[in-house]
Amino acid sequence: PRGLASRGCVNAPSPLLGCSFARGHGTACRRRAALSCRVIGAPRGAGESAVGGPGARRPWQEHFVDFPETLTLKMVSSQPKYDLIREVGRGSYGVVYEAVIRKTSARVAVKKIRCHAPENVELALREFWALSSIKSQHPNVIHLEECILQKDGMVQKMSHGSNSSLYLQLVETSLKGEIAFDPRSAYYLWFVMDFCDGGDMNEYLLSRKPNRKTNTSFMLQLSSALAFLHKNQIIHRDLKPDNILISQSRLDTSDLEPTLKVADFGLSKVCSASGQNPEEPVSVNKCFLSTACGTDFYMAPEVWEGHYTAKADIFALGIIIWAMLERITFIDTETKKELLGSYVKQGTEIVPVGEALLENPKMELLIPVKKKSMNGRMKQLIKEMLAANPQDRPDAFELELRLVQIAFKDNSWET
Ligand SMILES: Nc1ncnc2c1ncn2[C@@H]1O[C@H](COP(=O)(O)OP(=O)(O)O)[C@@H](O)[C@H]1O
Numbered sequence: 001p002r003g004l005a006s007r008g009c010v011n012a013p014s015p016l017l018g019c020s021f022a023r024g025h026g027t028a029c030r031r032r033a034a035l036s037c038r039v040i041g042a043p044r045g046a047g048e049s050a051v052g053g054p055g056a057r058r059p060w061q062e063h064f065v066d067f068p069e070t071l072t073l074k075m076v077s078s079q080p081k082y083d084l085i086r087e088v089g090r091g092s093y094g095v096v097y098e099a100v101i102r103k104t105s106a107r108v109a110v111k112k113i114r115c116h117a118p119e120n121v122e123l124a125l126r127e128f129w130a131l132s133s134i135k136s137q138h139p140n141v142i143h144l145e146e147c148i149l150q151k152d153g154m155v156q157k158m159s160h161g162s163n164s165s166l167y168l169q170l171v172e173t174s175l176k177g178e179i180a181f182d183p184r185s186a187y188y189l190w191f192v193m194d195f196c197d198g199g200d201m202n203e204y205l206l207s208r209k210p211n212r213k214t215n216t217s218f219m220l221q222l223s224s225a226l227a228f229l230h231k232n233q234i235i236h237r238d239l240k241p242d243n244i245l246i247s248q249s250r251l252d253t254s255d256l257e258p259t260l261k262v263a264d265f266g267l268s269k270v271c272s273a274s275g276q277n278p279e280e281p282v283s284v285n286k287c288f289l290s291t292a293c294g295t296d297f298y299m300a301p302e303v304w305e306g307h308y309t310a311k312a313d314i315f316a317l318g319i320i321i322w323a324m325l326e327r328i329t330f331i332d333t334e335t336k337k338e339l340l341g342s343y344v345k346q347g348t349e350i351v352p353v354g355e356a357l358l359e360n361p362k363m364e365l366l367i368p369v370k371k372k373s374m375n376g377r378m379k380q381l382i383k384e385m386l387a388a389n390p391q392d393r394p395d396a397f398e399l400e401l402r403l404v405q406i407a408f409k410d411n412s413w414e415t
C-alpha cells in the first residue's frame with residue numbers, strides 16, 4: 001500500500017473534526033483495483049462461441065436506442081420506453097440520468113456505461129451480476145428494473161447467464177481483460193433503477209444540522225441493507241457516503257426520515273456456493289477475496305493486504321457511522337468536496353484508519369472524539385466494527401441486532 005513503508009511509528013491517533021484537512025480520495029486506487037479484479041461468477045463456457053448457427057435464438061429483440069441526440073430510449077415497433085430528462089451524476093465509468101417511464105410516468109434513474117474498455121465492462125458486469133442475483137427487494141438497496149445492452153443502433157434486454165453472443169462477448173472481454181468484440185461498434189450498457197431524488201449521504205447530511213433521529217434511522221437502514229446483502233452472498237466492497245443515495249419521495253407530509261439506498265455495485269462480489277457442497281451457499285464471512293479494491297478512507301486493513309471477507313464491509317460501515325455521529329469530514333483534494341469519513345492524524349497528515357491499523361494493529365482509536373457524542377454501547381460497537389482483526393468485528397446480522405437494541409432498548413445512542 002501507498003506510502004506505508006516510508007512512514008514511521010504511528011503517533012497517538014487524533015481524529016480531527018471539521019474540514020480543515022484535505023487529501024486525495026483514492027479514486028485512482030479504485031480504478032487500478034477494477035482493472036485487476038478477477039471476474040468470478042461468469043457463466044461457464046464464457047468465451048466459447050455459444051450462439052449462432054441454424055436454430056440459434058435470435059439475440060436481438062425489436063428495440064433500438066436513439067441517443068443522445070433525442071435523449072430518448074426507443075423501441076422500434078412502439079413508442080419510446082423511457083424519456084431521459086437530465087443528467088444527475090457522472091462517475092468515472094458512466095453517466096446517470098433522471099428518466100421517466102412513458103407508460104406509467106414513473107421516475108427512474110438510468111445509468112449508461114460505455115463498454116469501450118475492459119475495465120468499464122468489468123464494472124458494469126459486476127453491478128449487473130450483483131443486482132440481478134437479488135431475488136427479492138430490500139427498501140434500502142437500489143433496485144434494478146432492467147439492464148439493456150446496446151450495440152450501435154440495436155438493443156436487447158440483458159439477462160443473467162444469457163447465451164446471446166453479445167453478452168458472451170462482454171463476459172469474455174471482462175475475463176480476458178481485452179476487448180473481445182469489433183472495436184468499431186459502439187457498445188453501451190444501460191441500467192434502469194430506482195431514482196433517488198435526495199442526493200447522496202454526504203450532500204444530505206452535510207447540508208443539514210446534525211439530527212439524532214436521522215442518525216439513528218440511517219444506522220438502522222444501513223445495517224439492515226448490509227445484513228440483506230450479506231444474506232444474499234453479496235460483498236459490496238465500496239461502501240461510502242457517495243454510494244449511499246437518498247430517496248425523499250415518500251416524505252411529503254409525514255415526518256418520516258428519508259429512505260437510504262445502497263447503490264453502486266461496480267466493485268461488488270457475489271460469493272458462489274462452497275466448493276465442498278455446491279448446494280450450500282457459502283457464508284460471506286468465509287469467502288476470501290484478494291483484490292485490494294475500494295476507496296482508501298473506508299478500506300479495512302486486511303483489504304490493503306489483499307486477503308479479506310465480508311467483514312471489510314463492516315469496517316467501511318464503522319467508518320461511515322463514526323463519521324456521521326461525530327460529523328467528521330475531510331476535503332477530497334480532487335473534487336474539493338467535503339466528505340464524511342473518519343481518519344487518524346499523523347503529524348500534519350490525515351491517514352485512512354485501515355491504512356494506519358495495518359501499520360500498527362494495536363493502535364487505540366479515539367472514539368468518540370467529542371466527549372458526549374455517543375453512549376458506551378455505541379462507542380463499544382464502533383470500536384468493534386473497526387477492530388484491526390476482522391474476526392473481532394461483528395457480522396452484519398449481529399450488527400443489525402445490536403443497533404436495533406441500542407436504538408430501541410436504550411432509547412438513545414447518546415450519553
Ligand atoms: N439511482 C440513482 N438515483 C439518483 N442518482 C443516482 C442514482 N445512481 C447514481 N446516481 C448519481 O450518479 C452518481 C454516480 O453513480 P454510481 O452508481 O455511484 O457510479 P460510479 O461508479 O460512477 O461512482 C452517484 O453518486 C449519484 O450522484
Ligand SMILES: [Mg+2]
Pocket residue numbers: 091242243264
Ligand atoms: Mg459511486
